[in-house]
Amino acid sequence: MFFILSKTISYLLMPATLIGLAWLAFFIFRKWKYRKYLAVLGFTLFTIFTNDFLANSFLKAWQSEPANLQVIKNKTYTYGVLLTGMTNTLKEPKDRVYFNQNADRILQAIMLHQQGIIDTLYISGGGATALRKDLQEAKVLSTYLKSIQFPMEKVVVEDKSRNTVESARIASDFIEIQNEILLITSASHMPRAVGCFEKAGFKVQPYPTVFHTNDDLISPSMFLPSQEALMKWNILFKEWMGYGAYRLAGFL
Template identity: 25%
Template sequence: MLDRLVNLSISHPYVQAWLLGAIALLFLLFRRYRLGLGVAAIAPLWLLLCATPVFAHGLQRWLEGQYAMQPAADYPKADAIVVLGGEALADEKESWRDEGGDAIANSRVGFGYLLFHADRAPAVLLSGAGDARRMAAMLERQGVPPAAVRLESASLTTYENARNCAALLRNDGAHTVLLVTSPAHMPRAAASFEKQGLHVIPAPALPPSVRAPGNGWQPRRAVLFETSHILHEYIGLWVYRLRGWA
């Protein structure tokens, strides 16, 4: 699927650096020496830039800053709450009513629960192959009535999330949705759902920002993993717009 192909290919800085090296080699083979050496010099510089916390966090802030994050009770009411899978789900067995709101809001399903608990919508639609049923079980343990939960468990990509959920929502007469996903994923997800004709109220979950320790200008290998996920969203959004999915 598209999301997987993007994630496994050009979204990682290491792969991007190898591609630049291959392009540089082609230029050298065709005796375009100055151009080839210039492209070859860009590859290590790009890796250093992607490993720099300041650069990675700047990219992350642009994505996450497009939609305001606020407490669940401050959102307007909608026809339904849509929660997208795609994150690691803890097997939460304790009551969320006994925990602080910030702790619950750190996950997509947790923030969806907070929205439902705040009476922002009468139903929750959980979307994602493999994740939807697990999230439903988590909500059921927290006292959410099964009649208020709907499942869409066939989607493997954000586009399929939007397409399949929109079909279910239209059958239910729902047009306005509170969309819950991670902040960095929200620009692509919201655009995909709006493309399906839904009125989307972005309600990003509130995970703590990942910050690499040490000097913000000191390159760190661990930051490359964070940058890869951020670039995945930038590339994914560009591809979705190119294909007319967002």
């Protein structure tokens, strides 16, 4: 129930949905004397959520900072825990793996293993395709690693979890709690992921990936309506709501 409810609420409260609902209400409530405020609300939301300067600033403040690679190289980790959420498992044909914008997660994980920083890659995540066992993302990624000759004796696949809290809880069945893990996920998702794994008893070293923000100086283009800004706000809202829901449910 929590899984379904969280997905539904997060969709309804996405910035693009809020803009659409405000303008839809403007056209529906034609006789409401305060109808003009719906138009103002829709325009205000559109202006805020398409402003890349605001989106970039808020997302940078939320996401985890890049890990210091030189410091991490001074240690070795038995397990690098890679959280899924980087492929399109519904795309045909099934003779290859289709990656999305989060592919940086697995690219960084492969690099960390090749440099000897992690010994074993633990891939966690089944996704929302509960009725299609062949589409569990951890299995899909395992197939990809086999195709590039990755040493599969150094891979552990966990394909039952549907969200971050389940990933953390199930991980304790495979990894001893006293082991410090190197946690690999998106920078925006890292605060919630670290909270879940620490709640499960793990000592966590974060390794954030997939940075949607930039560190460039302010430019005039950042204040023009931008689809990229809307995407950043969507990511941020998803994480804010996920973090808040997990906190209320006692998962953090």
